[in-house]
Amino acid sequence: MITHTKVIILRMVDYQDSSYILTVLSEEHGKIALIAKGAKRPKNKLSGILQTGSILDVVYYYKNTRSVQTLTEASIEYSADVFRKHFDRAAVLYAVLELLGQLVHDNEVNTPIFAFANNFIQWLGEADDAKPQIFPYAQIRLAEISGIGLVDSRDTEEQRAYLNIESGSISARSEGEASYKLTENQTLFVTLALHYRSSSIFNVDLENAELKQLVQHLDLYFKYHIEGYRERKSDSIFEQMLQVHP
CATH class of the missing domain: 1.20.1440 (de novo design (two linked rop proteins))
Known part of the structure; x- marks a missing residue:
């Protein structure tokens, strides 16, 4: 299910060389884990957007049988800068x-x-x-x-x-x-x-x-x-x- 909602990033950890696993508080699904694939790459569309404490408008694919959902789009509503x-x-x-x-x-x-x-x-x-x-x-x-x-x-x-x-x-x-x-x-x-x-x-x-x-x-x-x-x-x-x- 494609979900468009607001999230607050509670925690970020590195995943492999180019990605992050985020723990977020989602307005739609509560506390969930998201994978931001390739977000460390400078040219990735998620690069520079993800910070602990930021409030984001996001789109992710949600499947209740998965423990980690896939983040596809994000824009900043309030930056933790x-x-x-x-x-x-x-x-x-x-x-x-x-x-x-x-x-x-x-x-x-x-x-x-x-x-x-x-x-x-x-x-x-x-x-x-x-x-x-x-x-x-x-x-x-x-x-x-x-x-x-x-x-x-x-x-x-x-x-x-x-x-x-x-x-x-x-x-x-x-x-x-x-x-x-x-x-x-x-x-x-x-x-x-x-x-x-x-x-x-x-x-x-x-x-x-x-x-x-x-x-x-x-x-x-x-x-x-x-x-x-x-x-x-x-x-x-x-x-x-x-x-x-x-």
């Missing part, structure tokens, strides 16, 4: 792309996640300042979109909070062993992420140690609720970003 010039944005982008790849199963169509990813990549590429806090915000939003969102069960937003891994609640007291007390800044950040859609969340003054700890807590939450959830390879890039933002 901007991320090559801005290390901070690239660090956040790669972390989010890897997270997306774990939240969507193969051939699973997830329209809300695709819409979030499509909007997020373009917003991140054009943002005035890509702060590290963007990543835990994306974690919280993607948990919500995936149906495992955190729930604030406190009586007032002013109360210090615990993140309870098993229940997913943000509570005023511990609910068990897998419960982590949040710092004042972490509490404010999570509160803003859950209740408001405002860029003011990125002005919360999280120290690097607080930021790393919050990301780790949220990863533990995903690991508990998402089967097969793994540590991200892109975390080393994110760590370098934190060193630039002392």
